[in-house]
Amino acid sequence: MKGGEVLQFRKRQAGLRAYVAIQGGFDVPRVLGSRSTFVRGRIGTALRKEEMLRVCTFDSEVPKNVLTLPQEYRPDFNRADPIRLLMGPQEDYFTSQGIATLFNSTYRIDPRSDRQAFLTEGPAIEIAKGPDIITDPIAPGAIQVPGDGKPIILLRDAQVTGGYAKIAIVARVDMDRLGQMMPGDEIRFQRISRHTAIDLLMEEKHRLDKLRELLR
Incomplete structure (x- = not known):
């Protein structure tokens, strides 16, 4: 792009979020090695109308070739x-019926959801030991079940600890697809083994390695 040109997004076609790569990156403070904004954590602020962001200087040449992502590498959101x-670390906190409910039901993403977590509407999950645990670490993708039995799916801006039992965790290979879902979308779950999750992740890694070679 040249100075004064306008980049405009049209109607959404697939997924909730779009990404723009800026060579050199935006000139904003680094926090823990990242320039990302995390409004809930008071790191950076949300963009405002007509706000200007400066771009960092860079030494490398601007690429002259225009590259298009091959169709087979475009994710289908x-x-x-x-x-x-x-299955999660507190699987034993739930009845067999509760676990069956999770995998045999359809849930809807609640409009109150954000980048921290998806709240869901759907059948309540039966709890055997009560929802509360001694607070322990949480990873993005963990599925907590509070007292009302409605699953909470933690996303990239999730807190680092929590006190609700975790019935399951999203396979890493599906986290990006999950993050592109919108409030109102319906979501279903499938149980897989740890070995299957690793195999799927390795397949995705090989696919991205091939893509990097194509774009060089």
Whole structure:
């Protein structure tokens, strides 16, 4: 782009979020090695109308070739496949019926959801030991079940600890697809093993390695 040109997004076609790569990156303070904004954590602020962001200087040449992502490497965010899960560290806090409910039901993403977590509407999950645990670490993708039995799916801006039992965790290979879902979307879950989750992740890594070679 040249100075004064305008980049405009049209109607959304697939997924909730779009990404723009800026050579050199934006000139904003680094926090823990990242220039990302995390409004809930008071790191940076949300963009305001007509706000200007400065770009960092860079030494490398601006690429002269225009590269287009091959169709077979473009993610399909409209596909309705289940989100794949591994069982969580507090699986024994839930009845067998509660676990069956999770995998046999359809949930809807609540409009109150944000980058921290998806709240869901759907059948309540039966709890055997009560929802509360001694606070322990949480990873993005963990699925907590509070007292009302409605799953909470933690996303990239998740807190680092929590006190609700975790029935399952999203397979890493499905986290990006999950993050592109919108409030109102329906979501189903599929149980997989740890070995299957690793195999899927390695397949995705090989696919991205091939893509990097194509774009060189």
